[in-house]
Amino acid sequence: MKLNVNYSIALTHILSRKRQTITAALGVTIGMAIYLFMNSLSAGFTKYSRNEIFKSNAHIKIYQDDEMSKPLVTHKDALTVIINPQITNTSKKIINPEALLADVKKQPYITNAIAQVNFDAFYSRGSTQIKGTGSGVDIMDNSAMFNFGEYMVAGSLKALQDNKNGIIIGSGISDKLSLGIDDNITVSSSYGVVKVLKIVGIFSTGSDFNDSSKCYTNIVTAQQFLKEGPDFVSAIYANTPDPDVSQAYVDKLKNITQYTVEDWKTTNADVLAGDSVRGLMMGAISLSILLVAGFGIYNILNMTVSQKINDIAILKAIGFSGKDVIRIFVSEAFIMGLLGTFAGVCTGLLMVKIMSGIYVGPPIGYFPIYFELHIFAGSFLLGLGITICAGFFPARKASKVDPVSIFRR
Amino acid sequence: MQDTVLKTQSVSKYFYDPVKFRVLDDISIQVYKGEFLTLVGKSGSGKSTLLYCLSTMDTDYEGSIEILGKPITGSNIDTLAAIRNENIGFVFQFHYLLPEFTCLKNVMIPALKLGRHSREEIEHKAIEKLEMLGLGEQALKPASKLSGGQQQRVSIARALINDPAIIMCDEPTGNLDSKNSKIVFDIFRQLSSEYGQTIIAVTHDNDIAERSDRTITLEDGKIVA
Ligand SMILES: Nc1ncnc2c1ncn2[C@@H]1O[C@H](COP(=O)(O)OP(=O)(O)OP(=O)(O)O)[C@@H](O)[C@H]1O
Ligand SMILES: [Mg+2]
DSSP: OHHHHHHHHHHHHHHHTHHHHHHHHHHHHHHHHHHHHHHHHHHHHHHHHHHHHHHHOOSEEEEOOOOBOOOBOSSTTSOOBOOOOOBOGGGGSOSSHHHHHHHHHHSTTOSEEEEEEEEEEEEEETTEEEEEEEEEOOHHHHHHHHTGGGGEEEEOHHHHHHOTTEEEEEHHHHHHTTOOTTOEEEEEETTSOEEEEEEEEEEOOSOHHHHTTEEEEOHHHHHHHTTOOTTOOSEEEEEOSOGGGHHHHHHHHHTTOSSEEEEHHHHTHHHHHHHHHHHHHHHHHHHHHHHHHHHHHHHHHHHHHHHTHHHHHHHHHTTOOHHHHHHHHHHHHHHHHHHHHHHHHHHHHHHHHHHHTOEEETTTEEOSOOOOHHHHHHHHHHHHHHHHHHHHHHHHHHHTOOHHHHHTO | OOOEEEEEEEEEEEEOSSSOEEEEEEEOOEEETTOEEEEEESTTSSHHHHHHHHTTSOOOOEEEEEETTEEOTTOOHHHHHHHHHHHEEEEOSSOOOOTTSBHHHHHHHHHHHHTOSOHHHHHHHHHHHHHHTTOGGGTTSBGGGSOHHHHHHHHHHHHHTTOOSEEEEESTTTTOOHHHHHHHHHHHHHHHHHHOOEEEEEOOOHHHHHHSSEEEEEETTEEOO
């Protein structure tokens, strides 16, 4: 009963000035919709670029980094023998990769791990030559990690497993050399090894760069291209349950190996920095639009308080306390804000729905924008919070009205 | 010995704008239960100012005021608001209603705020008060659609809704014709004699002043009679 009277006064105020209420709410609606839209878009872009990253990157990569030869110093005070620092050639390989791979796989926080042998490849047919890179992999494990099977457009993964001299190439290579399934392709490496391999599969990831440069072979084939023995592995890739906290897993893995352990964030620092700058900008712009909407409510309520100063004086004269007056005006802001944010969420949803149906074309496909509950819930609360704050200051001003000074006028 | 409902002790008040001057000068009065007291005096003599101090709305004075035996001087403003809500009905010099609300709702609001009775009871009582003041027909009209005199009577009904111990009026009949003035006067008379409510009314109407229980005359902020 006691609460009711404040709210019913607030409601009457709101209803008796519908146009102002709608104007204020509309400001919030627009601010809210733009805020939601931009944040969904930003999240969509981030998700898209992540997906792109994980097409060719695992969460964690273990490899032997280049080591520089050190100057020979025999003694602290002795003469330094100046030499020309060079990359030491011998250190490139991982010693006993099988054991390390098994070790990595044993870790409870590793969901998946594979070994890769990478080499520079030159694909040729007659006088045409294309430069690219090849990876020797266990194709099934590889597919499990990168969802590679999804991108196969001809042939099969299994065919590579069955054929020691098989190769899976990108669709770009296949087009440029006009070679198809079951054709032979000449591949040479930077170590001068030349092999004729049989095309058992063609993939198309949508990334032009990948499609016209990459190929996959069996591990043994790749080791032969590098003139290396069966011990040689370029890198071990591992996936974890949560890529966001990959750094923690990196720290753990560093305890079991002396090789360089790097997470995808380090490898793709440039892309991620771009993502976070974009996220920050979109967030800042949309937040300021929302704040402007908050100022709209602030303005309208301030005006209401000025116009209703007589009413406030009467309410105080008949026994309403400062707190009651604050409640009345904050409720008015709340009602406007609730209307506005609700309509804003609906509009935002509609915008996201419409945008996500727009086909942009390859490689992106549909516009990368999704409904994400946490963004919507967060925005709803933020919108309400801003409007309540916007309402509080005029309400406090109202609560300080001195009735006597009003009655004397 | 009669019960004292309101008592002031050496209440003085100054205004500083534009120059310092003493608007109330050492006012000490006692008002009793069931008394119909009128305050008279020339315009500018300080009647309204005194009434605002007595009503607890103005706290900027020297001296002390007691209401229903409790000193209220220096109390916290929320406490004072609660005292006003429960114990003081106020009729303003210029009828002040909330324009967006119906007459009925205007009358009900102080009772809804007090929250002592159910909504139905309050509504019933509010209609009773409005009928008593000859406004039964107007109950559901918005307050802004009423004439000045009608609005003044609505504000009297509002002052009565919580059955306050004290009813303070600043020229309650200022806007009324002689017929309605008489109705209001009769109601005040009845409230004080039959229900023991205390009436403190500022008035320029000599007729009313003469027929009240006691009249206090102010001149330049001092009680002269
Ligand atoms: N806010 C103020 N600042 C300075 N002086 C004021 C203020 N309010 C009132 N006064 C002065 O105080 C004196 C008393 O004013 P008050 O309103 O109490 O008179 P009143 O007896 O009610 O007069 P009326 O019969 O015209 O209503 C007047 O001289 C008035 O000019
Ligand atoms: Mg006056």
